[in-house]
Amino acid sequence: MKKNLVALFAILMIGISACAQKNISYIRMQRSACFGRCPVYWVEVYKNGLVRYSGQRFTSHQGVYEKNIGAANAAVLFKQFGKYRTDTCKTNYEVLISDLPGLYYKIMMGKKTKKINNAHFGPSFLKELSKSVDSLAMVDGSWKKVADTAMMSSLK
Numbered sequence: 001m002k003k004n005l006v007a008l009f010a011i012l013m014i015g016i017s018a019c020a021q022k023n024i025s026y027i028r029m030q031r032s033a034c035f036g037r038c039p040v041y042w043v044e045v046y047k048n049g050l051v052r053y054s055g056q057r058f059t060s061h062q063g064v065y066e067k068n069i070g071a072a073n074a075a076v077l078f079k080q081f082g083k084y085r086t087d088t089c090k091t092n093y094e095v096l097i098s099d100l101p102g103l104y105y106k107i108m109m110g111k112k113t114k115k116i117n118n119a120h121f122g123p124s125f126l127k128e129l130s131k132s133v134d135s136l137a138m139v140d141g142s143w144k145k146v147a148d149t150a151m152m153s154s155l156k
Contacts, residue, residue, distance in 0.1 A: 024047075024078040027081060029129075030102070031102065039055070040055075043134070043136065045078075049069045050068050055139070062149045066143065067143045093120075103119040
């Protein structure tokens with residue numbers, strides 16, 4: 001009987017954890033400045049497929065741009081974040097090299113918000129996930145510019 005209860009509890013916890021990961025509705029990734037000419041920008045991905053890019057400094061596109069990639073493509077990204085259990089990452093990782101640009105995440109899962117600061121110094125999968133987000137943020141002629149750089153501070 002005790003073994004059955006332990007097994008049932010384990011299955012229940014796995015199910016709850018999996019459900020929590022399926023509720024990702026928003027991801028924001030931000031890259032901050034370094035001592036040189038590192039690009040400074042942020043990318044937001046919404047559950048409905050809207051991607052918003054805001055180029056601030058040392059980027060080929062400055063200002064705020066939007067494009068809808070479709071809910072299915074957003075779900076693929078959210079699934080990657082869920083696979084790596086980003087909800088269990090630390091909130092802050094110690095900065096080991098002051099000249100590296102910052103890498104920050106904000107992830108919304110249901111009513112819960114998870115922030116990850118200094119992700120460069122966290123688990124290596126956080127850098128891999130940044131490549132996935134960056135691949136969605138390749139601004140080209142198919143994007144719509146919705147604000148100039150001067151207006152960006154009001155959108156944060």
